[in-house]
Amino acid sequence: MTYSICIFDLDGTLINSLDDLADSCNAALQNHGMPTHPLQEYRYLVGSGIKNLIKRSLGDKADNEQLVVSVFNDFNRIYGENCLNKTKPYDGIIKLTEKLKSHSIKLCILSNKSDDFTHRIVDTLFPKDTFDIVWGKREQYPIKPSPEALLAMLMQAGEKPDNCLYIGDSDVDVMTARNAQTSFCGVSWGFRCEEELKGAGAKAIAHTPDDIIKEVIKNEQ
Numbered sequence: 001m002t003y004s005i006c007i008f009d010l011d012g013t014l015i016n017s018l019d020d021l022a023d024s025c026n027a028a029l030q031n032h033g034m035p036t037h038p039l040q041e042y043r044y045l046v047g048s049g050i051k052n053l054i055k056r057s058l059g060d061k062a063d064n065e066q067l068v069v070s071v072f073n074d075f076n077r078i079y080g081e082n083c084l085n086k087t088k089p090y091d092g093i094i095k096l097t098e099k100l101k102s103h104s105i106k107l108c109i110l111s112n113k114s115d116d117f118t119h120r121i122v123d124t125l126f127p128k129d130t131f132d133i134v135w136g137k138r139e140q141y142p143i144k145p146s147p148e149a150l151l152a153m154l155m156q157a158g159e160k161p162d163n164c165l166y167i168g169d170s171d172v173d174v175m176t177a178r179n180a181q182t183s184f185c186g187v188s189w190g191f192r193c194e195e196e197l198k199g200a201g202a203k204a205i206a207h208t209p210d211d212i213i214k215e216v217i218k219n220e221q
Contacts, residue, residue: 002163003105003163003164003165003183003216004104004105004106004159004163004164005105005106005107005108005154005157005159005163005164005165006100006105006106006107006108006164006165006166006167006212006216007108007109007110007150007153007154007164007165007166007167007182008107008108008109008110008166008167008168009109009110009111009144009166009167009168009169009170009173010109010110010111010113010118010121010122010136011046011047011111011113011191012043012046012047012168012169012170012187012190012191012192013167013168013169013173013187013190014089014090014093014109015087015088015089015090015093015121015125016087016088016089016090017083017086017087017121018039018042018043018046018191019039019085019086019087020079020082020083020084020085020086020087021042021046021053021079022037022039022042023082023085023086024075024078024079024082024083025037025042025045025053025054025057025075025079027074027078028054028071028072028074028075028078029057029058029071031071031074032067032070032071032074034057034058034061034067034071035059037057042191043191043192044056044191044192045057046191047112047170047172047191047192048112048143048144048172049112049113049114049137049143050072050075050076050079050113050114050137051068051072053075054068054071054072054075055068057071058071076114079117080117083117083120083121084120084121084124084125087121087125088125089125089126090189090209091209092208092209092210093209094126094127095209096209096210096212096213097126097130097131099213100212100213100216101130103216103217105216106132106157106159107130107131107132108131108132108133108134108135108153108157109122109131109133109134109135110135110144110149110150110153111135111136111137112136112137112143112144112172113136113137114136114137115135115136115137115138116136117136118134118135118136118137119134119136122134132157133153133156133157135149135153144172144173144175144176145172145173145175145176145179146176146179147176147179147180147181150166150176150177150180150182151180154180154182161180161181161182162181162182164180164182164183165182165183165184165185165215165216166180166182166183166184166185167184167185167186167187167206167212168184168186168187168190169186169187169189169190169191169192169197170190170191170192170196170197171192171196171197171199171200173186174186174197174200174201174202175200178201183204184202184203184204185202185204185205185206185211185212185215186198186202186204186205186206187205187206187212188205188206188207189207189208
């Protein structure tokens with residue numbers, strides 16, 4: 001099957017944002033006298049939206065809704081001021097998008113990060129018009145691994161699931177692709193490990209951005 005559209009997860013797939021996410025969350029936790037977490041632990045705390053990040057970071061205090069809301073609001077304020085301090089595209093990602101566009105592949109982003117933060121980061125780190133559609137978390141759709149936003153994005157792009165390669169770094173992304181009945185390619189350089197991707201059912205794993213190009217281009221031959 002020929003791929004005419006590639007839809008990417010954002011954090012851990014196109015960009016390394018872990019430091020800024022961890023720094024902002026730890027600062028918000030400190031503001032409320034809560035324990036902080038080491039950087040590497042955030043690899044498993046992020047990925048399911050900011051509200052779930054806050055709940056996971058609070059551990060057994062996550063049932064305190066007032067505390068969750070307060071830390072959530074603090075995080076949004078702090079992250080809004082610091083979301084581009086250390087965040088940058090992974091090596092080879094800009095070249096990857098240029099190569100795919102040269103083959104007339106539509107490029108989109110679907111993230112569980114808030115829509116505002118998603119657009120601010122993408123608009124700053126990527127050349128204008130790199131992506132055809134960019135969506136963060138939108139109120140009308142449940143977060144991934146629900147397929148609803150992915151399917152709605154495909155409809156807006158005028159594409160079918162059969163022609164889509166969805167690319168991400170976690171089991172959430174594997175499940176999202178499966179639920180939407182699109183093809184999937186995992187990336188081994190992201191926040192999660194290759195074993196998690198394979199355990200969730202990923203068959204194709206990219207170890208470099210060039211591997212994604214090969215995965216797409218081979219389907220044109």
